[in-house]
Amino acid sequence: MDLKLIVSRLGRTMLGFSGGLLVLGLPQPLWAQSGSISGKVVFVGDAPQAKKIRVTKDNEKCGSEILNEELIVSADRGIKNAVVSVAGVKGKAAGSATIDQKGCFFAPHVVIVPTGGSLDILNNDGILHNFHTQSSKNAVINKAQPGFKKKMTEKFTQPEVFKVVCDAHSWMAAWIVVTNDNSAVSADGGAFKITDVPAGTHKVEVWHETLGKLTKEVTVKVGEEAKITIELSKK
Ligand SMILES: [Cu+2]
Numbered sequence: 001m002d003l004k005l006i007v008s009r010l011g012r013t014m015l016g017f018s019g020g021l022l023v024l025g026l027p028q029p030l031w032a033q034s035g036s037i038s039g040k041v042v043f044v045g046d047a048p049q050a051k052k053i054r055v056t057k058d059n060e061k062c063g064s065e066i067l068n069e070e071l072i073v074s075a076d077r078g079i080k081n082a083v084v085s086v087a088g089v090k091g092k093a094a095g096s097a098t099i100d101q102k103g104c105f106f107a108p109h110v111v112i113v114p115t116g117g118s119l120d121i122l123n124n125d126g127i128l129h130n131f132h133t134q135s136s137k138n139a140v141i142n143k144a145q146p147g148f149k150k151k152m153t154e155k156f157t158q159p160e161v162f163k164v165v166c167d168a169h170s171w172m173a174a175w176i177v178v179t180n181d182n183s184a185v186s187a188d189g190g191a192f193k194i195t196d197v198p199a200g201t202h203k204v205e206v207w208h209e210t211l212g213k214l215t216k217e218v219t220v221k222v223g224e225e226a227k228i229t230i231e232l233s234k235k
Contacts, residue, residue, distance in 0.1 A: 035220040037204065037228065038193040041082040041186045043211075044233035047073040053171040055104065061125050062104030066171055069109040071210045078190025079208060079232060081110045083161075083177050086194060087203040087215075091182035096120060099164075099174060101129045101145070106164065106174030108185065110209075115159050115180045121145065121152045130167035135160055138178065142167075161207060175209055197226075206230050 051068035072080040097113045099106055102124040113119050121131055126147040133141045137158035145152055156178040166172035177183065184192040199222045206214045211232040220226050 033222055034196050034198050035222055035224045035226060036193060036195045037084075037086065037197055037202075037218055037220060037226045038191070039228040039230065040190040041079040041084070041192065041206065041208070041230045041232060042190060043073045043077045043079050044231045047075060047077050055171070057169060058104060058127050061127050062169070066105055068171075069105070069173075072188070074189045076189070078186070078188075079211070080186055080188050080190065081108075082186040082190070082192075082206055082208040082211075082230070082232065083110060083112065083183055084186065084192050084194060084230065085179060085181040085183040085205045085207075086197055087181055087205050089182045089197060089202060090180050092196065098122060101125055101166070101172070104169050105172055108174075110175045110177065110185050112177045112179065112183050112185060113156050115178055116155070116157050118153050118155045119176065121154065123147065123150055128168050129172070132165050132167050133162055133176065134165065135162040135176075138162070177207070181205075204228070206232065208232055211235075
């Protein structure tokens with residue numbers, strides 16, 4: 001049997017299988033009913049230059065300059081660190097996330113934590129950091145993390161977007177997005193992809209720390225990738 005025939009028979013078997021489940025009233029497997037959303041978050045206007053921050057403390061660990069990650073726009077106007085979420089659609093239950101303090105900045109700059117999940121806070125600098133959340137729905141965490149303490153773990157139970165600072169280094173900042181919505185953070189160059197999105201029309205919410213929020217309707221078809229461009233600009 002040639003490969004094409006095998007693939008086509010296999011495809012029909014899979015469709016028959018999922019259709020059969022539908023007739024039986026059983027939940028269909030995810031691959032039979034979902035697609036994905038991908039695209040790029042784009043800055044409208046001339047791409048601003050990334051700013052640098054002068055480091056005035058712990059220079060042996062931190063160097064003399066740190067990139068200000070408030071707004072990172074690539075030469076072709078892609079925006080890094082925007083959060084794209086499919087409202088009301090549960091993401092994969094990852095359960096945990098990690099943020100590192102290395103070179104005196106938080107990495108990643110924006111981290112998604114599932115609601116009720118935990119965040120591992122690493123200190124790979126071997127110097128004192130102080131993890132301080134500016135949260136209001138979740139209890140404020142204000143904890144020193146001395147150089148010898150390589151890892152702390154915190155839980156976040158309420159959906160909320162909030163800033164984290166370090167009281168030992170005034171330039172350090174990150175954002176924590178606590179959500180169960182299926183979400184992704186845009187990469188360098190602005191690209192993002194969200195998989196396992198049920199077929200249908202969804203409200204896609206976009207958030208960026210300095211450019212604000214935007215909502216867009218997107219229709220997802222089974223097995224297809226809905227491609228969108230999200231434009232954000234300075235207010
Ligand atoms: Cu610090």
